[in-house]
Amino acid sequence: MPTYRAPVADTLFVLNDVLGYARHANLPGFSDAGPDVLEAILGEAARLAEEVVQPTNRIGDIEGCARHGDGSVTTPAAFKDAWRQYREGGWLGLAVPADFGGQGLPYTVHSAVGEYFSSANMAFTMYPGLTQGAIAAILAHGSDEQKKAYVPKMAEGAWTGTMNLTEPHCGTDLGLLRTRAVPAGDGTYRISGQKIFISAGEHDLSENIVHLVLARIEGAPEGVKGISLFIVPKFLPDASGDPGARNAVSCGSIEEKMGIHGNATCVMNYDGATGWLLGEANGGLKAMFVMMNEARLGVGMQGLAVGEVAYQNAVAYARERLQGRSLSGPKEPDKKADPIIVHPDIRRGLMTMRAFNEAGRALVLWTALQSDVAHRSGDDKERQAADDLLGLMTPVIKGVLTDKGFEHAVMAQQVFGGHGYIEEHGMSQFVRDARIAMIYEGANGIQALDLVGRKLALNGGRAVQAFFKEVGEFCEANRADEKMVPFTKVLKKGLNDLQAATMWLLQNAMQKPDNAGAASTDYLHLFGLVALGYMWGRMVKAAQQKLGEGGDAAQLCEAKLVTGRYFMERVMPETAAHLARISTGADTMMALPAEAF
Numbered sequence: 001m002p003t004y005r006a007p008v009a010d011t012l013f014v015l016n017d018v019l020g021y022a023r024h025a026n027l028p029g030f031s032d033a034g035p036d037v038l039e040a041i042l043g044e045a046a047r048l049a050e051e052v053v054q055p056t057n058r059i060g061d062i063e064g065c066a067r068h069g070d071g072s073v074t075t076p077a078a079f080k081d082a083w084r085q086y087r088e089g090g091w092l093g094l095a096v097p098a099d100f101g102g103q104g105l106p107y108t109v110h111s112a113v114g115e116y117f118s119s120a121n122m123a124f125t126m127y128p129g130l131t132q133g134a135i136a137a138i139l140a141h142g143s144d145e146q147k148k149a150y151v152p153k154m155a156e157g158a159w160t161g162t163m164n165l166t167e168p169h170c171g172t173d174l175g176l177l178r179t180r181a182v183p184a185g186d187g188t189y190r191i192s193g194q195k196i197f198i199s200a201g202e203h204d205l206s207e208n209i210v211h212l213v214l215a216r217i218e219g220a221p222e223g224v225k226g227i228s229l230f231i232v233p234k235f236l237p238d239a240s241g242d243p244g245a246r247n248a249v250s251c252g253s254i255e256e257k258m259g260i261h262g263n264a265t266c267v268m269n270y271d272g273a274t275g276w277l278l279g280e281a282n283g284g285l286k287a288m289f290v291m292m293n294e295a296r297l298g299v300g301m302q303g304l305a306v307g308e309v310a311y312q313n314a315v316a317y318a319r320e321r322l323q324g325r326s327l328s329g330p331k332e333p334d335k336k337a338d339p340i341i342v343h344p345d346i347r348r349g350l351m352t353m354r355a356f357n358e359a360g361r362a363l364v365l366w367t368a369l370q371s372d373v374a375h376r377s378g379d380d381k382e383r384q385a386a387d388d389l390l391g392l393m394t395p396v397i398k399g400v401l402t403d404k405g406f407e408h409a410v411m412a413q414q415v416f417g418g419h420g421y422i423e424e425h426g427m428s429q430f431v432r433d434a435r436i437a438m439i440y441e442g443a444n445g446i447q448a449l450d451l452v453g454r455k456l457a458l459n460g461g462r463a464v465q466a467f468f469k470e471v472g473e474f475c476e477a478n479r480a481d482e483k484m485v486p487f488t489k490v491l492k493k494g495l496n497d498l499q500a501a502t503m504w505l506l507q508n509a510m511q512k513p514d515n516a517g518a519a520s521t522d523y524l525h526l527f528g529l530v531a532l533g534y535m536w537g538r539m540v541k542a543a544q545q546k547l548g549e550g551g552d553a554a555q556l557c558e559a560k561l562v563t564g565r566y567f568m569e570r571v572m573p574e575t576a577a578h579l580a581r582i583s584t585g586a587d588t589m590m591a592l593p594a595e596a597f
């Protein structure tokens, strides 16, 4: 049976020693979660994730969800108590403003604990995750009345949320969507249409489900310009705000799928359901993007989270499994064979996963901090700079961490040999669960296009230039420090490759857009490597400083130096391969006619 230990010490190292969390005490919410409180929150989240949520993971995978004759859907029985404890702990409303029933703590803290819960049980954690995304959209675009009616109940977990974009004929190309909204004359709309693949669309964990639904108001323009967003609750709130009459929305079926069996993936039928416009008419995609951006960071986190728990179990197995002898002579001569952790090829997998996970955690938390600054700082310039980085990093985190999350779940499975393929060990579940994160919230190919086609050029390339400057200045500032040279030299080379790829795109993609499409996935991963390499640079610097000060974190810091060196030696050189591929352009890729395939 798989196990999980939340990496609290590592999270604290990143927040306190690398990112200087305490320096942000002036931002609203941060003083309520100073260093001691932060540590206590992480500790309590770790306990809940390890002892309560994680034990439901395999049970949820086996039992799955069930739809019944009356259209109701039940989640795995074990989820009920975990959900109760999760709710009672106030975890859903951690970063929701106190005015709306939350605790108003930093999004950074919410992100830190979010990793633990997703590692413990990804399918379970999607129920609160979607709710938090829906809360963000209502807070950003809702009227005061809507905020008051929905957010406190959702922050408490009494009601949950969903996002309804996908229809049978459209997932990526939302301009094609057909769900209709007809004004009822009393300020509400009647929503009709079918949505598919709706996560948490129907279930038995909450009293009410608040669906955020994209639909086209009668007479609205074709394409994405004619899409609006609606709040469509399963039960219409009555005069006192409690769940009242049943709305005309129902779950037609749930999908049989590869993984995340504990999360109900529903076909949702809207048969003239009552809905309220959220935000402006025809401004639905913009409003939904608030939810999607938050959800994309959450999905990137899922990649990291599953990669981490898979890694932890691979380490445990590699320490115990006895096969063959070390190439450099027996390490455990008393036994018939050495544990497989002595073999360099096993180490290659373990070190690769570890190096990505630790940098991925730092990147997620650094970006979460940008989100807090962007939303909470009183300084316009600081807010804008943070918002630029947040927007730039969102597709990178979603695309790179989920591609790698799946790759690493497979890598961890490989450590188990044949036993990894057998369900009993749980590695197969990690592989199956991690796979969806590459697809939903915008398939990773679309994340790559978002980066290349939109984010690079946004505001004249302001965000990307600021990122290049920050990484370049870090390398420059540490150039004279000989302990840092092995790290900054490689990072600078990666940055040069990224800048060369960016220049190549500027020169070759305008007149020939296929060149941008052909480059996009390589560019996304090249960008990710430099961002993760930058995180390693900062972590190594912090570890060296901490080691110099003495104290009790020597083991963690020494391991950081080794893992950081591994990343620079073994992973960063891939930037050159990405650049080489990007520079070949689209010609060969597009040369064969479609019928030749």
Ligand SMILES: Cc1cc2nc3c(=O)[nH]c(=O)nc-3n(C[C@H](O)[C@H](O)[C@H](O)COP(=O)(O)OP(=O)(O)OC[C@H]3O[C@@H](n4cnc5c(N)ncnc54)[C@H](O)[C@@H]3O)c2cc1C
Pocket (backbone or CB within 6 Å): 163, 164, 165, 166, 169, 170, 171, 172, 173, 196, 197, 198, 199, 200, 257, 265, 436, 439, 440, 441, 442, 443, 444, 445, 446, 449
């Ligand atoms: C388990 C599960 C849960 C989900 N949860 C939700 C949910 O809660 N709410 C919701 O609304 N949806 C949800 N989805 C739907 C999911 O977001 C979509 O499946 C996804 O966005 C892709 O859409 P699609 O399946 O229609 O694929 P398509 O849009 O048909 O895309 C197929 C392939 O073509 C590529 N592609 C498409 N257009 C382009 C282009 N212009 N350039 C390059 N490549 C392109 C895509 O990257 C993809 O690889 C879920 C799906 C699953 C399987």
